[in-house]
Amino acid sequence: MSAIDYAVVGLYVAGMLAVGILVSRRITGFRDFIVASGRLTAPLLACGLVSTYYGLDVLFGGSEVAYQEGLVAWFVYTRPYYLAILIAALFIARKLRQHDFLSLPDVVARYYGNGTRGLVAVASFLYALPIVSIMGIGMLLDLLLGVPFPIGVLIGAALSVVYTVLGGLLADTLTDTVQFMLMCVTLGVATALVLQTQGGIDGMRAALPASYFDPTGTYPPSVLIVFAASALSALVEPAFFQRIFAAVSYRAVLVALLVGIGLWAAYDWATTILGMAAASAGIETDARYALLTLVLDVLPVGLKGMFVAGVLATAMSTIDSYLLIAGGNLAYDLYRPLVRPDMSDAAVLRLTRWMTLVAAAACVALALFFQSIVSAWIFMSTMLVATATVPVLAGLYLPIRAAPAAGLAAALTGLAAAIAFYVLVNAFGTFDAEWSTRIWTVNLAGHPIELWQEHAVLVALPLSAATFAVAQIFTVLRPATIRVDAARPAPAEDGQ
């Protein structure tokens, strides 16, 4: 990179910090900080949702799958998410807007009380820690500037946390708009230039095996089912929920999510094409960095800096939003209801700012601890889906009042089953280098069945649903029994 490229990156970082400082003067309470007092309009929501939900895991992860497998990255890995987001936009967002919620655990607290709220808050906190993006910044700074990885991780966390702690969701959303445009425009320009240098899709077709152009690729069906099941996280996504509560109206949420689906689909397609182009150009590198290596080769001076700023924006827009959610989970969803219910609004706001810093510190520690971050992310995502999906959907949609005990039982069972599945597969399974995961082969009546650690959600979610159903039926029947008993004359009266 040249001096101009570094200047572009520096300008971008300075602008983000300035927004945080300016907005911090306008924050007057916790509601202002965590959901911008419900002021977000459709374009603000669209920019925030698109840039927040898509971090470096999508940019590098999507291109990694495309580099190794081809078009399957778009057709199988990402499409189920669009369907789940559409369901969230059309049905769940409308229901959520009927109540005065501030967070995902708030939703379960309404139906099941503080026990379930605590469990979902822990799952949401773990899910929200943006370890992948913070690691991504560390790797990027290492690759481009030779900054040691731990220092890069610290710089990434520090840059993102400063304006989030100062300005809350409003600063986060305003910076997201610039980050959104940067990440979309730079990726679009890079894809156009790469397509031209590679001779279009025909040029790639000549250099790549035919399987790269097969929409289902070479993945076994069980993996495809796991990809589809992982999209369920969109139904209980804490960042979606926060934006839904922060919206000025349901219509604004609907428009933002529909616009988002179009942009996400285009973004995924571009990363897929870039991953395939890196493979067809014969770039020999770690698959995760194939996109970055190719694009930095192709882009001219100035645009290179813009693209790096775009990659930083992709990471920072995810880190800031999720750190805010994680901080809110600790202060508002765990500490306040369980330890100090009488906390003032100002105290909750102050504590949330501190807890956002704590979340950032936890994230840095985990980013330095984990060797393979993809497995850690799948684990956290599974925990959230297994714990929160059944209680949230049942609370919102059950035609009768959901029983508090049923919600607690479903959340506990989902969490316990997911953890137990992971422990068993890790204890008895072996690491498969081809699929980069642990697999436990179980013999069932002479038939070997492969259990991947990613299958945890397929076991935990049905168990959570079954537990909810049993507990709900038991709770519904029990008062009827009591009523019948109460209607009977007391034995002593019979004797008189």
Add this chain to the structure above:
Amino acid sequence: MTHWDIISWISIAVLILGSIAIFVWFLFDAVKLVRALGRAAGSERRGGKESRRDGGD
């Protein structure tokens, strides 16, 4: 040009033109948002002054 090429160029157009269009839309909304924030902060300051005059905290 194959249909994959056409989808790729549509995606590029959506990314570049779509994001710029949404950003311009945001700029129009940002003016309203800043005014609303200014009004909210102003009324809060006035409320604070009045409560101090009334002997409130």
